[in-house]
Amino acid sequence: MAMSDGIEAAEAAAPAARRTRVSGMDRALQILDHLYETGAPAGGYAIAKAIGAPLSTTYVVIDELVERSLLVRRPDGNVWLGPRLYHYGLVYARSLDFLSEASHVMHALCRTVEESVQICGRDNDNMVVLSMADGPGHFRVSSEVGTRVPLNWTASGRLLVGHLPEAERIAIFRRSAKASPTRKAQTDPKTLAELAAKALEERLSIQISETDFMVSCVASPICDASGACVATISIVLPEHKVVANRAFYADAVRAASETIERNLGWRDHGG
Template identity: 80%
Template sequence: MKTIQRSLAEPEAESTKAPRRSRVSGMDRALQILDHLYTTGEPAGSYAIAKAIGAPLSTVYVIIDELVERDMLSRRPEGLIWLGPRLYHYGLVYARSLDFLGEASHVMHELGREIGETVQICGRDGDHMVVLAMADGPGHFRVMSEVGTRVPLNWTASGRLLIGHLPDAERIAVFRRSAKASPTEKAKTDAAALSELAGQAFKERLSIQISETDFLVSCVAAPICDASGACVATISIVLPEHKVVANPDLYGNAVRNASEAIESKLGWRER
């Protein structure tokens, strides 16, 4: 009997040690779908989404249908899936709750009226720069980027500033994994050179890029630093290349004054 009891007990012990198969909840799948669309920045079909997040197509179909019904996602006429209007309304409410973005947007619009060009507030999203707010200039010149646009940090003046406060080794590590060739092929990709540019721009509180992302388009940016001295965002002027070349001091001084005004309003800088 003892032998029989041991033989019956052994499989039971093994079963308790066997790892449990983890199940992904419907909520997790929904977030994976939303994160995928946010990260890629473009509509996608159900099959492509399922393949990208590693989920069964049947499961993705069901979740997408439920999210579309609730306006969390939208289905375009050609069948592609994109973020829905409900998310936009949530974003508006969240944005209103941020003192920083409120103060920064006020200064952004003032600078736009003063300088007569497009002005943006940008932040960091991992290895990317993202446009947080934007005021279009009054003229015919229009920039390709808009609120929500994400580009690699090495492409823009703002991107370099956003990690300019970090130690040199950290900046190099960020650029090594994230630097990519820009559409104009003018953006630097060498991590050490980019780190040096970022550190110098942050020290001078001014970064200028010319035609690195779009031909004949330039950006003049200044850092917005919190009380600890870290760059939490930037304010930048986006304008035609020839204007910056003709009068860099005008735009440089204007954007630096604007960044200092935001820092003062938020109590991050001594008045």
């Protein structure tokens, strides 16, 4: 009877222990997500306030993450993402056949058009730059790998949701659309949903000065075998070049996206 009672007590305690571990893991992920989303180092107090966690708990979790090199503590006391995450990311990137193939085509397109080229994906309600090749000229874009912006600000952002049902597209833009720095980005959810579907159908999306003044983006979708847009390839260049030679850049970026799809087996070789 005593042994039975002991087993029952242990079994009752196990779920509580698991919950504690899960809770600690959740707090760690909340801290990492907060730093990732804000893109800047922060102190324990600011992090605790942002994620709604007790200050004492936040400090304990931060210390554990620092000990494991998942975070680094800076001279000013703030913490930032650590080198262990970088090494994990490198291994993950090497395992992505898609990104490897897309990067080859991205660099080839960069040489052809002599402008900066990006591979972009979707991160919930944002577009994120996955890979980038800088153009050879003096023109430089403000975004870099890891940059996240609202979907409605970019040509790529519209394409990334273009395959979704209309109601879902509208819902996404209703909660995520924001005014851009130039105030030129469309914010009406229904209009954005229509533009997204049309852009995917035409395999081309162009934005001019919607995010940055005098900067344009010409993008084409990279669609998997089911037709879902999993990423985009885009040319980022000065506005006047798109106006002067729209067809050249449109044809080049479409051809690049089709090459990626074909090489990955997502498109018929004759298509």
